[in-house]
C-alpha cells in the first residue's frame with residue numbers, strides 16, 4: 758500500500774531529525790499534505806498506528822494540514838486558488854492549468870523534547 762511506504766518514510770525523516778537535534782522524544786509531528794498529492798489521510802493514519810510502535814513516533818500526535826491548492830492558468834497566465842469542485846480559471850474559465858502547490862507531502866514541523874530537559 759502506497760500510504761505504508763509514505764508512513765515509513767516519514768518515520769525515517771523524523772528519526773533522523775530527532776537524532777540530529779538531540780531529541781529524546783517527539784510529541785507532535787505536523788505534516789502538510791497537498792490535496793493533489795494522492796495521499797489518503799485516513800489510510801496514512803492507519804499506517805502510522807500500525808508502524809509507530811517502537812519508533813520515536815510512538816507517543817507522538819500527528820497533525821495533518823492541507824495547504825491550499827494553487828493553480829496556474831496556461832491560457833491567461835493567471836495564478837489562482839483552485840476550488841476542488843471547480844478547477845477552472847476564474848478569470849478566463851480556462852481548463853488548462855498547472856498545479857503550482859498541492860502535490861506536496863512535507864514534514865512541516867517536529868515538536869519534541871531534548872535529552873537535557
Ligand SMILES: [Zn+2]
Pocket residue numbers: 830831832833834835846847848849850851
Ligand atoms: Zn485563465
